[in-house]
Amino acid sequence: MIRSDKLRLGVNIDHVATIRNARGGDLPDPLRAAEMAAAAGADGITAHLREDRRHIGDRDIERLRAEIALPLNFEMAATREMVAIALRHRPHAACIVPERREERTTEGGLDAAGQFDHLAPMVRELGAAGIRVSLFIAAEHAQLDAAAALGAPVVELHTGTYCEAFFSGADAFEHERRRIAEAAAYGASLGLEIHAGHGLSYDTVKPIAAIPQIRELNIGHFLIGEAIFVGLDNAIREMRRLMDLARQPILDATTS
Numbered sequence: 109m110i111r112s113d114k115l116r117l118g119v120n121i122d123h124v125a126t127i128r129n130a131r132g133g134d135l136p137d138p139l140r141a142a143e144m145a146a147a148a149g150a151d152g153i154t155a156h157l158r159e160d161r162r163h164i165g166d167r168d169i170e171r172l173r174a175e176i177a178l179p180l181n182f183e184m185a186a187t188r189e190m191v192a193i194a195l196r197h198r199p200h201a202a203c204i205v206p207e208r209r210e211e212r213t214t215e216g217g218l219d220a221a222g223q224f225d226h227l228a229p230m231v232r233e234l235g236a237a238g239i240r241v242s243l244f245i246a247a248e249h250a251q252l253d254a255a256a257a258l259g260a261p262v263v264e265l266h267t268g269t270y271c272e273a274f275f276s277g278a279d280a281f282e283h284e285r286r287r288i289a290e291a292a293a294y295g296a297s298l299g300l301e302i303h304a305g306h307g308l309s310y311d312t313v314k315p316i317a318a319i320p321q322i323r324e325l326n327i328g329h330f331l332i333g334e335a336i337f338v339g340l341d342n343a344i345r346e347m348r349r350l351m352d353l354a355r356q357p358i359l360d361a362t363t364s
């Protein structure tokens with residue numbers, strides 16, 4: 109069944125911390141970005157506490173939980189250390205992502221199928237603590253099947269390849285869009301709540317926002333970059349506008 113709810117926007121504030129950490133010290137403050145995101149219409153805040161702490165740090169997570177009312181989507185590697193941190197802070201959601209120290213950004217999705225036995229106790233523990241568990245996976249049936257079998261209520265489809273395809277011509281872009289749309293429909297048929305994110309920009313957001321099964325987008329790097337030119341508030345409001353524009357025909361169809 110297609111749900112008619114508004115598409116949620118989670119603003120990822122990692123790269124405010126990237127800029128802060130380039131100099132050390134406290135500025136710019138990711139918490140201020142989270143406050144601005146809330147005022148600009150974000151539905152949630154996403155923060156990825158990488159094992160190497162290259163951007164968001166432990167103190168940021170503590171402060172986000174203490175001072176920000178919006179739901180926190182805590183992105184984390186599948187490690188005991190991260191599970192313990194999640195259990196301590198009890199964010200609204202925990203999105204388990206693959207991590208490699210030497211990567212520049214999150215390359216590809218979590219191998220939920222291959223790491224089934226490693227992930228199963230973590231998904232159980234986080235879920236039992238009332239944290240909504242999400243798996244950041246590629247748009248592949250095997251990964252969706254594994255996510256469902258693991259009992260994760262949510263998956264986030266990695267849109268990195270789709271976004272890169274924007275620069276490879278209309279056919280390649282459409283091919284990747286179709287892969288995401290097909291995976292979203294398949295995942296929803298398994299009972300999974302479908303989110304998507306990674307690399308989304310003004311150029312690439314609308315076709316993804318128009319996929320009816322997708323309930324939430326998490327967007328960060330582009331927004332923080334765009335904020336340099338137009339301010340964070342304007343950047344988020346414009347993203348929100350494009351998402352709503354793409355979503356309107358679905359809302360109209362389900363409410364009429």
Ligand SMILES: CC(=O)[C@@H](O)[C@H](O)COP(=O)(O)O
Pocket residue numbers: 120122155156158183205212213214244305306328
């Ligand atoms: C999992 C994900 O897509 C985001 O957390 C994103 O990865 C953050 O940026 P970095 O990959 O640069 O840490």
Ligand SMILES: NCC(=O)COP(=O)(O)O
Pocket residue numbers: 120154244264304305306307308326327328329330
């Ligand atoms: N999970 C994806 C995310 O949080 C944001 O990714 P990006 O927009 O920073 O690439």
